[in-house]
Amino acid sequence: MVLLFRAPAACLWQVMSMASTHRTVTVRRVASGRFTVANDRGGEIAFGTGDGTDFTPTELLLAAIGGCTSIDVDILTSRRAEPDGFEVAVDAEKIRDADGNRLTDIVVTFRVSFPATSEGDGARAILPDVVRKSHDRLCTVGRTIELGTSIATQIA
Helix, strand or coil, rough: EEEEEECCCCCCCHHCCCCCCCCCEEEEECCEEEEEEEEEECCCEECCCCCCEEHHHHHHHHHHHHHHHHHHHHHCCCCCCCEEEEEEEEEEEEEEEECCCEEEEEEEEEEEEECCCCCHHHHHHHHHHHHHHHHHHHHHHHHHHHHHCCCCCCCC
């Protein structure tokens, strides 16, 4: 089943495991055009300008959209049945116009399959509603993008 929707919406896993509402990451330069980002739990991701295999910041944004909504959908559907296949593609157009560089036409495509069992039928039945709920209110990343949130910068 392929479901399409425009850029999604508070990740269920975040809501379920929130001790604090504050979130933070730290970006560090490792070399020219190469950086790492770390969270408070010790996780780290390398990224860069796109010259090598590292993700670019734009690709990480698309990954965050897909990852956030994937987690929501997986948590809710896998309660009924373990998926046979679960893939989410996130596509967008990068443009430069009078408003500056940005992404448009963000589309999230779910390719999720479940076993041919009564449990799989139950998971398939709720999939469209779960995708819609993730988009409309659960996925923090998508909701932030769609609603628009100002970003303040400062020099410490």
